[in-house]
């Protein structure tokens with residue numbers, strides 16, 4: 013099997029590497045690039061634990077083949093904090109204790125990050141629809157939605 | 171996932187050459203939301219994956235009132251549901267695309283991929299059936315067009331040859347009011363128990379259902395009965411009876427046959443009342 017050379021931007025840094033076509037983007041990010049924030053839950057597009065942002069849009073990295081990374085601008089949860097300072101979304105998840113085991117959290121944070129760029133003043137219902145592709149076994153979602161609403165309110169107040 | 175070679179042609183011509191060379195050994199990859207799941211589960215075992223997303227000719231959504239709407243093979247559900255013209259002139263199609271999977275899925279999945287997968291419950295298909303959309307296909311012998319009702323022949327079967335590529339789908343422009351309805355176990359991110367689009371065009375109705383037969387279908391007898399009629403309780407009751415003669419749902423892990431019949435009737439009733 014021919015390996016494929018891919019060049020893409022990962023968390024602001026230009027990366028070039030050889031990937032196996034039958035690996036997913038998730039596997040490359042976790043196993044070749046050692047960024048283990050994105051998680052594999054279902055591996056089939058159902059749970060959102062593997063969510064990353066590609067060219068500004070949240071996608072399931074378990075449904076993306078490694079060669080599809082070529083030419084893309086990719087953001088993972090590791091790329092959010094700058095100089096050790098968390099983003100307002102990350103901070104809100106902590107402040108609201110919007111997690112228990114934390115397995116789903118990077119996915120929720122990436123979905124929220126992309127969504128709030130697209131819709132700056134979402135209603136609760138719009139937040140729920142935008143996050144419906146992320147499953148959480150622990151929290152019951154209430155605190156997650158509240159954390160996101162808090163970010164929306166605080167950003168709006170600026 | 172088993173091994174395969176990955177190729178990403180930049181033009182339709184290149185893609186057609188690859189398809190002509192590899193034929194049944196190749197699988198076309200668009201958004202990959204069906205293909206990657208099937209690769210992972212080893213339901214398919216291609217030697218070559220042909221990724222069409224680098225073919226710019228397949229991008230975009232075009233509209234004018236004379237030509238109607240053209241949805242390119244690479245247009246994602248996200249792009250379609252947010253397209254200005256689709257929202258204004260085909261709101262039920264925008265709605266349908268907005269009900270596919272999750273946001274993450276819609277950011278990758280294409281409506282043409284939904285069509286080529288040919289699942290009876292494909293969410294973006296009943297609007298195509300109502301509008302008698304045309305599938306634009308290119309193969310080694312040139313371009314051809316197929317009405318959507320002839321394109322899908324059975325569960326996961328289409329008239330597409332292994333060396334052909336779908337370029338996009340054409341929807342005529344029709345002055346109409348329309349309603350798309352999806353019934354599923356969860357509000358978001360679930361496959362449909364029943365999916366339907368019902369249009370009112372002048373004093374006629376066009377009714378398309380998914381998940382009630384091996385392919386999406388038009389309920390032509392119910393349409394014929396409703397033609398020119400004023401909607402009242404008696405007409406609705408009669409239409410609901412005729413509907414049951416046209417659908418043949420099955421029981422599966424999502425719903426029973428009886429439940430599907432009952433939901434189909436409710437969707438008809440609600441849509442007719444709303445459309446008047």
Ligand SMILES: Cc1cc2nc3c(=O)[nH]c(=O)nc-3n(C[C@H](O)[C@H](O)[C@H](O)COP(=O)(O)OP(=O)(O)OC[C@H]3O[C@@H](n4cnc5c(N)ncnc54)[C@H](O)[C@@H]3O)c2cc1C
Pocket residue numbers: 056057058197198199200201202203204205206207222243269270271272275278279280281282283284285286287291292293294330334335336337359360361362
């Ligand atoms: C979590 C999840 C939820 C989902 N929920 C829904 C849902 O609610 N409703 C629904 O309808 N579907 C759903 N799906 C199924 C899937 O997302 C859709 O069918 C989607 O529209 C497929 O589009 P794609 O671009 O990803 O296709 P791909 O997976 O890339 O391709 C699908 C098929 O079409 C062929 N193909 C694609 N483009 C072309 C072309 N231009 N010419 C010829 N052949 C082509 C491919 O070879 C393949 O056989 C879901 C999938 C997942 C993973």
Ligand code: FES
Pocket residue numbers: 051052053054055056057058059060061062063072073074075
């Ligand atoms: S691991 Fe990708 S959606 Fe579950």
Ligand code: FES
Pocket residue numbers: 110111112113114115116117147148149150151
């Ligand atoms: S915190 Fe455990 S799955 Fe969400």
